[in-house]
Amino acid sequence: MNPVFLACKNLKTCFSFYSFYLVSVAFVIPVLFAFTSFSENRIILEKMSSDGRVETMCRTISVFLMVFVVFYMAYSNRFFLRRRTRELGIYTLLGYQRSQILTLLTVENVLICLGAFFFGVTLGGLAHRGIVWFIGNLLRLGIDVSDIALFDGTALFKTAVFVLAVVFAMTLSNGRLLYQSSLIQLVRFEKRAEKTMKFHKVRAILGFTLILLGYLSALNVLGGNDSLWVRVGFYQMGLFTLFLVTSGTVLFISAFLPYVMEKSKHRRQTFYTAERIITTPNFVYRIRSNARTLTMLTLLSAAALTIVSVMALTLYYPIAAVSRIAPSEIEFRLESEEQLKIARDLAEQYTSDSPEVDILRTDLYSATSDSASLPLEYNLGTSQSGADNETIARDAGFECMSYTQYTKLLTAQGRSHVLASLPALSEEECILIKYQPEDPLQKEQGQTYQLQYPSGECHVTVKKVSLDNVISFANSIGTLVVNDRLYEEIRLGQSPCVSVVSMNGSSLKNQEGLYQALSDYLGGSPYLQGNSHRIQELLYLNSSTFLLIGFLVVLFFLAVGSILYFNNLSSIADSRADYEILEKIGYRKKQLRRIIRRQVFPFFAIPFLLGLLDCLFATMVYKAGLMQNLLGNSISQYLPTFVSLLLAALVYGSYYALTVRSCCRAVWKNASLRH
Known part of the structure; x- marks a missing residue:
């Protein structure tokens, strides 16, 4: 033929x-x-x-x-x-x-x-x-x-x-x-099948120990400056942790899981049931005969889940951090009154149909301090060298803002939730605006700082430590919100001053034309910042990266799901005669369906759950070691990661349901099983 x-x-x-x-x-x-x-x-x-x-x-x-x-x-x-x-x-x-x-x-x-x-x-x-x-x-x-x-x-x-x-x-x-x-x-x-991999008690314990040490090594990244990731080196510890987790995964699947299931046979009350007496030996055999495939799928699943999680976090986190990096729709440093007039004219020109624009001027007065245990923000952005070829970007010191102006800016930026929890300040109290969250080992709330300015000095106690800055970091770091009376005293003392103009309002959102017009007028000043502009810039720079990597992620999930489907369908189809024997000795269709589900489930659960654990620890290392912590430890910043992992779980669940359905059809084919 x-x-x-x-x-x-x-x-x-x-x-x-x-x-x-x-x-x-x-x-x-x-x-x-x-x-x-x-x-x-x-x-x-x-x-x-x-x-x-x-x-x-x-x-x-x-x-x-x-x-x-x-x-x-x-x-x-x-x-x-x-x-x-x-x-x-x-x-x-x-x-x-x-x-x-x-x-x-x-x-x-x-x-x-x-x-x-x-x-x-x-x-x-x-x-x-x-x-x-x-x-x-x-x-x-x-x-x-x-x-x-x-x-x-x-x-x-x-x-x-x-x-x-x-x-x-x-x-x-x-x-x-x-x-x-x-x-x-x-x-x-x-x-x-694949060549059976023999296992021993020592290898089983070693597999569990290695994977546990890998996760503990990843957790150590949260130790701050005392962690091994800082003392030994980030990349050295990263490779060491990767080795522990990878080798631990291999031994965990090929030795530890079969060892645990073999031991479970000695528990007569749980092992000798109508279903477990069938599924447990089958699980041990399939784990040991398909260990290489299962290990490959677990590592592939971990890679896919980690890429999805890191992509979601990397895309969302910088956009969420824009609320701190550039809290106002448009902000620039004022160097002359003429600039303020031009800014008003441009705002009217681009928002003529919607006059809801708040333009606020904020004067920040500098104060120095020689107190012990000054916060990091006091010196942040300064050059410690006095060489002639180096420029000091910012003088060390606090930049003082009045309490009233702080509340006005919060209102203009639509942050009423911050106003609700804002404490009142006496003349000896202040709010310290942090660049990064407070170090748990170095409490700054309750600290007293001596402020020095040309006409005198005073002592202020930090009543609250906050991440709710209202001025961009390009224009102010180390901001102190002080009582209005104290602010007026510092102002009259002829302290060095920086004026910042903040423009807010719903009509300014996504006004790229206005931003570009101001940028041209200010000569591309680095002090010009904009919330919508920064978000648009991040989307422009990152969208292509995530799109291209997204192609790989889709293929990862297609491959993992399809290979699991093929592998389970082949195994169940090869065992069709066994199911016919079970039917003849009294097993009903409902019991056989449950046995099939229990045989298929571990081969989806193991790659997904181990891959998910690897993903969570890898994401934690990435977040703690390679990303600036500007938003604190709020669980909401991980929401995109949780959503992406939930979608991945739905993909796995869909493949699992399809596999169980196909396996049942393969067993029922040419058989008249009792219901």
């Missing part, structure tokens, strides 16, 4: 067998095609980056993307080949030559990939348009989506060549297996 005709007949008669392979490949190709189309879209690349940064990132990400697609498709091909080796052995018995069988497999792969390609480029083209529309609107790039071709010729050619190359590589792999395997090996290959 013609191999091409036989391949077409196989696809037609056994479509359900090939359907998930087809669907899985058909959802990988859209990601590849959408990414390739995005990489070839000169319009959006030039608008997003004029220095070639995005193009360089595209080239880098494309390498990882293609490697991952090859790995995923190769695994899928090997899975289906393993499921069909007995059939291929029968073809050999019927007189088919190995070259004809290889042609049959190749034609099947070509037809499946061809169908997936047509579906993939259609879905990928639509996804590419959607991505361009989203980025164009998010960054206000002014791109007309109708000008974007649905099918980019270059992207289409590159994707087609890549898919053909993958099919060719799979053909070589299939040929190697066919020509190196004897007839009996082909028939029995489907029953082969």
Whole structure:
């Protein structure tokens, strides 16, 4: 029989067998095609980056993307080949030559990939348009989506060549297996598993100990300046922790989990039940025979979850921190009264239809102190060297603001929740505005500082330590909010003064034209800050990075979920005869369904839960070691991370439900089980 005709007949008669392979490949190709189309879209690349940064990132990400697609498709091909080796052995018995069988497999792969390609480029083209529309609107790039071709010729050619190359590589792999395997090996290959990994009590304890030490090492990053991450070095400790967690994960899966389950057999009351007596030995066998695959999936899951978590935190945290870095819609340092007049005129020009604009001038008067245990902010931003070639950016000292002006700015910025908890100040009290949260080992609330200014000195006690600054850090660090009387005394004492203009109001939000006009007038002053402008700038700089990494994350989850699906379906299908025996000895369909769920669940739970633990500790290290702590320890700043992990859990849950359903169908097929 013609191999091409036989391949077409196989696809037609056994479509359900090939359907998930087809669907899985058909959802990988859209990601590849959408990414390739995005990489070839000169319009959006030039608008997003004029220095070639995005193009360089595209080239880098494309390498990882293609490697991952090859790995995923190769695994899928090997899975289906393993499921069909007995059939291929029968073809050999019927007189088919190995070259004809290889042609049959190749034609099947070509037809499946061809169908997936047509579906993939259609879905990928639509996804590419959607991505361009989203980025164009998010960054206000002014791109007309109708000008974007649905099918980019270059992207289409590159994707087609890549898919053909993958099919060719799979053909070589299939040929190697066919020509190196004897007839009996082909028939029995489907029953082969990974080489069983022996375990001992020492290895089990070592695995648990290593992974625990890895997590404790990660927790040590919270120790501040006394932590090993500071004393030894961040990257050295990072590599050491990675080694502990990775090696611990390998031993934890291959030795510790089987050891615990073996020990559970001695607990007669819990082990000898109708279901656990079946599921526990099966779990131990599958863990030990598939340890390498499960370890790989756990590490892959940890990588995917960590990337998702870090991406969410990295995108959200700087935007949330803008409320401290630039709390006003527009703010600049005032050097002449003429600047204030021009600023008012420009504001009226750009917000003529909405006059709700608050323009406040704040005079900050400097005061020095020689008290012991001064806060970090007192010297922050100063140069400690007196060399002629170095410029002192800021004189050490406190910058005093009146209590009344502080409340006015809070009101103008719409921060009524801060006003509600604001304490009243006596003449000897102040509020210390911190740059970063207070060190728990160095309490600053209750500290007394001696303030020195040209006309005298006084002592003030810190009544409250706050992160609620109303002036940007570009214009004020080390701010003290003092009683109005004390402020007036310092003002009359001719202390050095810096004047800052703050402009707020709903009509100023996203007024990029006004910001640019002020920037041009002020000569690009570094003291010009803007809340909406800073957020827009962060979105512009980071959106391409997260978009490109997002392509990899999608593939990670597709691969992990699909491999778990294939692995569990293969194992359950191979054990169909065992379920028929269980049915004959009295197990009902409901019990068998519960057994299937319990057999499948650990193989989804282990990669997800261990990966989630790795992700949480890795995110904690990233947050504590590589990000400035401007927002304190509020749990709300981790909300995007929790949301992203919840979405990942939903993806795993969907794959789990689909796997259980498919496994049950594989067992019920050709069987009349009792309900």
